[in-house]
Amino acid sequence: MSVDKETVQKIANLSRIAITDEECEHFVPELNQILGWVEQLSEVDCSNVEPMTAVIPNKLRLRADEVTDGDKRDKVLANAPVAEHGFFAVPKVIE
Amino acid sequence: MSMTESTYRIQGATGEWEVVIGLEVHAQITSNAKLFSGAATDFGAEPNTQVSLVDAAMPGMLPTLNGECVRQAVRTGLAINAKINKYSRFDRKNYFYADLPQGYQISQLYHPIVGEGVIQISLDDKDPDAHGKAIGVERIHIEQDAGKLMHDQHPTMSYVDLNRCGVALMEIVSMPDMASPKEAAAYVRKLRSILRYVGSCDGNMEQGSMRADVNVSVRKPGDELGIRTETKNVNSMRFIQQVIEYEAQRQVDVIEDGGTIVQETRLFDTEKGETRSMRSKEDAHDYRYFPDPDLLPLELEDDFIFDCKASLPELPDEKRARYKTVLGLSAYNAAVLTAEHETAIWFEELLDTTDKPEKIASSAANWMMSELFGALNNMGKSIEESPVSPAEAAELLGLIADGTISGKIAKQVFEIMLETGDGAAKIVEEKGLKQESDTGAIEKVIAEVIAANEDKVEQYRGGKDKLFGFFVGQTMKAMQGKANPQVVNELLKQKLG
Numbered sequence: 001m002s003v004d005k006e007t008v009q010k011i012a013n014l015s016r017i018a019i020t021d022e023e024c025e026h027f028v029p030e031l032n033q034i035l036g037w038v039e040q041l042s043e044v045d046c047s048n049v050e051p052m053t054a055v056i057p058n059k060l061r062l063r064a065d066e067v068t069d070g071d072k073r074d075k076v077l078a079n080a081p082v083a084e085h086g087f088f089a090v091p092k093v094i095e
Numbered sequence: 096m097s098m099t100e101s102t103y104r105i106q107g108a109t110g111e112w113e114v115v116i117g118l119e120v121h122a123q124i125t126s127n128a129k130l131f132s133g134a135a136t137d138f139g140a141e142p143n144t145q146v147s148l149v150d151a152a153m154p155g156m157l158p159t160l161n162g163e164c165v166r167q168a169v170r171t172g173l174a175i176n177a178k179i180n181k182y183s184r185f186d187r188k189n190y191f192y193a194d195l196p197q198g199y200q201i202s203q204l205y206h207p208i209v210g211e212g213v214i215q216i217s218l219d220d221k222d223p224d225a226h227g228k229a230i231g232v233e234r235i236h237i238e239q240d241a242g243k244l245m246h247d248q249h250p251t252m253s254y255v256d257l258n259r260c261g262v263a264l265m266e267i268v269s270m271p272d273m274a275s276p277k278e279a280a281a282y283v284r285k286l287r288s289i290l291r292y293v294g295s296c297d298g299n300m301e302q303g304s305m306r307a308d309v310n311v312s313v314r315k316p317g318d319e320l321g322i323r324t325e326t327k328n329v330n331s332m333r334f335i336q337q338v339i340e341y342e343a344q345r346q347v348d349v350i351e352d353g354g355t356i357v358q359e360t361r362l363f364d365t366e367k368g369e370t371r372s373m374r375s376k377e378d379a380h381d382y383r384y385f386p387d388p389d390l391l392p393l394e395l396e397d398d399f400i401f402d403c404k405a406s407l408p409e410l411p412d413e414k415r416a417r418y419k420t421v422l423g424l425s426a427y428n429a430a431v432l433t434a435e436h437e438t439a440i441w442f443e444e445l446l447d448t449t450d451k452p453e454k455i456a457s458s459a460a461n462w463m464m465s466e467l468f469g470a471l472n473n474m475g476k477s478i479e480e481s482p483v484s485p486a487e488a489a490e491l492l493g494l495i496a497d498g499t500i501s502g503k504i505a506k507q508v509f510e511i512m513l514e515t516g517d518g519a520a521k522i523v524e525e526k527g528l529k530q531e532s533d534t535g536a537i538e539k540v541i542a543e544v545i546a547a548n549e550d551k552v553e554q555y556r557g558g559k560d561k562l563f564g565f566f567v568g569q570t571m572k573a574m575q576g577k578a579n580p581q582v583v584n585e586l587l588k589q590k591l592g
Contacts, residue, residue, distance in 0.1 A: 014381055016191050053392055060391035062162030065126050068133030069147035076143055076151045076257070086142040087245070087254035090193045094246045094253065 001039060002032045103275030105313065107347045112313045114343040115320060116279050117271035118335075119308040120286060121264050122171075122296040123240065124164045130239050130263035131158030131201065138302050142256040150261040152196035157389050164263040165393065167295035168208050168237050169403045171265060174293045174410055175232055177212025181395045183236075185387045193255055194242040202266075204384045207236035208393065214269075214289070215412055216281040220430045223415070230282050231270030240264050259303075265296070271310065271320065276336035283307065283332055284434075288411050292436045306330045311342040313350070321346070322356040326363050326370050338363050342370050414439055422446075422456035432460060441478050444485035445492075459492055466509055474513075483512050491519035499523060500530050501580055532579040534586060537570070540578070541590055544569045555591055566591065 003011075008027050012019045019027065073086055082089040105112040129136060132149035149156040172179050184206040187199040212232040217223035242260035246253050267286065273279045287305060290296040297304050307330075312323035324346070326338045346356050361370040409417070411433045418429035432442050445459050446452035467488065471481055491508060494500045500508060500523055511522045523529055531537060544566060545552055555562040570583050 010381075014189075014383065053386075058391060060160060060393050062165060063128075063133070063159045065128050065161055065163030066133065067128050067135040069128075069149070070134035070145045072148075073141075073143045073146070075148070076146045082252070084249070084252070084254065086144075087248075087256055088143070088193075089249065089252040089254055092246060092249075092251055092253045093193050093244065 001035050003028060003035065103277070104316075105343050105347045108351050111316060112343070112347050113316050114274060114339065115271045115312045115314065115323075116273040116275075116339055117310040117323075118269045118273070118279060118282065119310070119325075120267045120269075120283065121240075121306050121308075122267060122286075122290055122298075123304040124167045124237075124263040124265055125294060125296055126161060126163045126167070126263055128161055129261040130161055130164050130237065132261055134261065136262050140258055142254075143258065145258040146260065150196075150257055152198070158201065158387075160390065160393065161263065164237060165208070165395075166399075166403055167293070168235060168265050169395065169400060170293050170407060171267075171290065171295045172209030172212060172235055173400075173404050174289050174407055175212035175214055177232060177235065178210035179395065179400055180206065180208055180210055181397075181400070182206060182392055183208040183395075184392045185237075185390045186384045187387045188238075188382045188384055190382060192241070193253060194244050194257075194260070196242070196257065196260065200239050200241065201387055201390070202238035203236035205386075206392075207234040209235035214282060214285055216278065216285050217430065218277060218281055220434075221427050223426060223430045228272075228278065230272045230278075233268045233270050235265050235267050238264050238266055271312075271323075276339040279309070279339055280332050280336050283335060285411075288434055288436070292408055292410055294408075300331050303330060307335055309335055309338045309342070311339055311346070312356070313343050313346045321350075322358050324356065324359055324361050324370075326361045327373070329363050334363060334365060337368055338370060341368060345370070408436075411436075411439075418456075418460075422453050424456060424460050428457075428460040428464060431464060435478070437478050438463075441481070441485055445489050448486055448489035455489075455492060455496065458496070459488075462488070462492060466506065470509070470513055482516065483509070487512065487518060494519055494523060498530060498532055498579060500528055501576070503576060503580075504528050504530065528577060530579050531574055531577050532582050534582060537574070537578050537582055537586055538590075540570055540573045541566075541583075541586055544573065545590060552591065563587070563591070 005024055005028050008024050008031060009019070012024070077083040077086070077088065080088045103114060105114065123136075124130075126136060128134065129147075129150065132147040134147040134150055135145045137145065147156075149158060169179055183203055185201050186204045188202045188204065189199040191198060211234070214230050214232060215227055216230055217227050219226035240259050240262040242255055242257040244253050244255055248254050269282065273282055283305075287298040287300075290305075291298045299305070306328050309326045309329050310323045311326070312321035314321045324342060326342060329335050329338050342361070349356060360373045362373050363370050415429045415433040418424045418433060419426060422429075424432070431438075433439050442459065442463060445463075446456060449455055467478075467481065467483070471478060474482075476482075491505060491512065494508075495502055495505050504523075508519050508522050508528060511517065511526070512519060515522075517525075548566075548569070551562055551565060555566070566587050567580070567583055570587065571578055571580070
């Protein structure tokens with residue numbers, strides 16, 4: 001698997017990272033090197049191995065359906081660049 | 096249950112077109128707290144007051160799964176006879192939008208909690224079994240809702256309220272099994288009914304507890320599936336039907352003009368009644384899903400699933416069948432009384448007042464549908480808000496059944512019950528509405544009526560049968576409507592002979 005310049009631009013765009021053409025040229029071989037390195041892993045046959053989801057055997061625990069949080073609007077809005085009337089205010093996004 | 100061929104067709108310039116519809120229904124799971132945080136889920140709270148630091152996606156916050164949401168999704172799956180997946184997992188669906196502070200929605204793409212199931216719909220309440228169709232459900236998965244954006248509060252800014260952010264949703268994905276707007280509406284109605292019986296979603300479409308993404312494509316009868324469009328977030332039964340009608344016609348027009356349909360996401364403009372392309376979402380289908388590393392796989396024990404199953408109430412299809420076979424109701428009455436869980440509960444509470452429910456079931460059903468529903472409708476009340484309780488209704492029906500009052504007088508008594516809150520027996524006693532079944536008293540009145548109308552008696556005896564009604568009316572009038580109509584009929588027949 002390898003990526004071309006177009007794919008790198010697309011990924012950058014989907015991730016909302018602005019990159020220049022020059023930077024893109026630079027990223028293509030770098031990403032391909034990483035992908036090539038990761039690809040070496042597929043040389044190991046693990047078709048009979050369960051995917052490991054955690055390093056220690058552990059089960060997903062379920063929480064009780066109780067309200068234990070919230071009611072902290074000031075904290076929630078504290079880092080917002082703009083907040084008005086209890087809302088986050090962002091540049092207009094409308095369809 | 097027989098399958099009926101749908102006859103819905105779009106008439107195009109090149110002939111008839113079939114419509115193929117699939118629905119993805121987002122149903123808010125009824126829970127106190129959110130899917131992955133302890134913040135509350137109440138509708139209509141002050142903006143951003145029901146937001147935890149998890150919902151606001153502050154760095155370092157970790158999700159913990161609400162067990163009740165899992166339980167409700169499993170119960171819903173069992174209610175539609177679906178396969179429950181004992182192993183499921185959460186994935187991140189990545190996209191940027193102002194209503195999604197995490198930058199991804201936690202959902203279940205690869206391993207949903209519920210697999211294939213089926214929902215029986217009815218296209219005619221008069222005889223649901225003869226006009227049924229089975230609609231396949233492909234899957235149900237659990238996911239987070241996003242926040243709410245408000246665009247009309249400020250000239251250049253949009254306001255964001257994260258109260259809804261992180262609330263648990265079930266996405267219920269149907270197979271492309273529906274072929275008309277009517278079938279789609281019947282499917283949503285039935286799904287809503289099941290969800291409300293199960294108690295996993297309140298089904299409140301106005302408050303956004305249920306909304307649908309509507310997938311529509313068209314094809315010539317017998318052809319392969321056409322390319323579909325997906326119209327997002329349609330929030331009423333009427334709009335769902337409008338979207339299908341509009342989209343099917345638009346697609347036929349595009350194809351017949353030599354164009355092609357593009358697979359895309361569209362928006363419904365409720366004011367214009369049109370769908371339009373959401374161009375900003377062109378890239379949006381590239382969600383770069385991957386397993387959420389913050390959450391272990393969800394593994395369900397047999398006991399858990401067994402308990403979910405045991406906790407289910409009798410569901411609408413079973414209930415409808417029982418009302419028909421055990422209680423002897425008509426197909427239509429059984430369908431109407433079971434459509435909403437609250438109606439069925441009310442009806443059954445009424446029946447519970449007697450040892451022999453099958454004896455009063457039909458008259459109780461008829462009374463509810465003609466008298467009670469009409470009265471509630473006029474008052475703008477739901478059945479749960481009915482001023483007359485099932486036990487009070489049973490008292491009224493009992494007075495009709497034992498001949499104390501006629502059906503006609505019962506209407507009056509019911510009106511007084513609604514106004515005053517008094518019991519039926521008390522009203523009948525106080526207002527002297529008790530039906531007169533004493534033959535002596537009725538005979539006396541009949542004799543007077545006959546004496547006062549000798550000319551009409553002559554005509555009647557001469558063959559003018561229609562005059563019988565006149566004598567009944569005169570007798571009833573003289574007795575202020577309180578005479579037992581059956582006794583009046585019998586005695587009049589004798590006397591007029």
